Amino acid sequence: MIKRGFDVFACTIVLLVLLPVWLVIGIAIAAGSKGGVLYKQYRVGRYGKDFKLLKFRTMRKDADKTGPLITVGADARVTRIGKFLRKYKIDEFPQLLNIIKGDMSIVGPRPEVRKYVELYNEQQRQVLSVRPGLTDYASIEYISENELLSKSSDPEKTYIEEIMPQKLALNLKYIENQSIKEDTKIIFKTFTSILKK
Numbered sequence: 001m002i003k004r005g006f007d008v009f010a011c012t013i014v015l016l017v018l019l020p021v022w023l024v025i026g027i028a029i030a031a032g033s034k035g036g037v038l039y040k041q042y043r044v045g046r047y048g049k050d051f052k053l054l055k056f057r058t059m060r061k062d063a064d065k066t067g068p069l070i071t072v073g074a075d076a077r078v079t080r081i082g083k084f085l086r087k088y089k090i091d092e093f094p095q096l097l098n099i100i101k102g103d104m105s106i107v108g109p110r111p112e113v114r115k116y117v118e119l120y121n122e123q124q125r126q127v128l129s130v131r132p133g134l135t136d137y138a139s140i141e142y143i144s145e146n147e148l149l150s151k152s153s154d155p156e157k158t159y160i161e162e163i164m165p166q167k168l169a170l171n172l173k174y175i176e177n178q179s180i181k182e183d184t185k186i187i188f189k190t191f192t193s194i195l196k197k
Contacts, residue, residue, distance in 0.1 A: 002180065003105065003180065003183065004102075004105075006106075006180075007099050007100075007105050007106050008099070008100055010106065011096040011099045011100050011106070012100060014096060015096050015097075015100075018093070022093070025037075025056060025081075025085070025090065025093075026056075028081045029056060029057055029079075029081055029082075032079050032080055032081045032082075033060055033061065033079045034060075034061050035057055035060070035061035035062075036057060037056065037057060038054055038055065038056065038057060038094055039054070039055045039056070039057040039058070039059070040052045040053070040054060040055075041053050041055070041064070041113070042113070042114070043111035043112060043113060043114075043132070044111060044112055044113070044114050044117045044128065044132075045103055045104070045111055045128075045131065045132050046128060046129070046130060046131045046132065047128060047129075048117070048125075048128050050114065051098070051103040051104075051111075052103075053095065053098060053103075053104075053111060054094035054095055054097055054098055055091045055092060055094055055095070056085055056090065056091040056093065056094060057079075057082070058078055058079060058081075058082025058083075058085050058086050058091045059075075059077045059078055059079065059082060060077055060079060063077035068155070068156055069113055069115065069116075069156075070146075070149065070155060070156060070159055071086075071146050072146055072149045072150045072152075072155045075146070088194055089194055092134060095134050096134075099134065102131075103131070103132075104131055104132050104133060104134060105130075105131040105132070105133045105134075106133060106134050106135070106183070106187065107133045107134070107135060107136060107174075107178075107182075107183040107186050107187060108130050108131050108132050108133025108134075108136060108174075109127040109130065109132055109133060109136055109138070109168075109171035109174070109175075110132060110133065110135075110136055110138060110139055110167075110171075111132035112164075116159075116160065116164060119160060119164075120168070123172070124165075124168045124172070126172060126175065127168060127171045127172060127175065129175070130175055130178070135186060135187065135190040136170070136171060136174060136186060137170040137171070137173070137174055137186060137189075138166075138167035138168075138170045138171055139190065140186070140189050140190055140193050141166075141167075141170060142163060142166075142167065143193050143194070145163065148163070149163075174186075
């Protein structure tokens with residue numbers, strides 16, 4: 001209950017403070033390529049229920065229909081402004097609305113698309129027992145995930161067989177040890193890892 005209250009309060013404050021920045025980002029996205037400012041994609045949330053995850057659009061219109069679900073290296077589908085937004089994780093900001101709505105939390109396992117969730121074993125599916133988050137230990141550990149995948153001859157296979165299991169292991173460890181102190185630690189580490197990048 002305390003965590004939920006903090007999520008709503010913190011996200012509401014950040015949204016109000018950053019509203020002018022959001023408007024500038026929206027104009028830049030619209031001017032840079034055709035399509036809407038926001039990108040919506042179904043992800044699997046708590047208890048295995050689908051929800052529409054929001055992001056600033058960083059790819060060309062209908063890019064998800066012309067390539068894989070994961071992005072690898074210098075993906076040609078990513079727009080010029082999109083590269084900047086992705087580098088500093090700014091494209092994730094609209095998920096503050098998902099958090100206020102109750103689909104997500106600030107800290108928790110990153111939500112995955114159903115295609116990959118269907119591959120989870122029984123133990124791994126325990127990550128669906130909590131609200132998915134904007135950030136987690138896996139996000140910090142794999143902040144340069146697309147660069148790692150670019151070195152693979154089969155990026156999707158590498159993601160499914162190597163990266164995804166390691167992410168889920170970190171998520172399960174978080175669930176076992178979750179607390180306000182742990183969440184604060186993850187939020188701080190997220191900011192520092194983004195700044196270092």
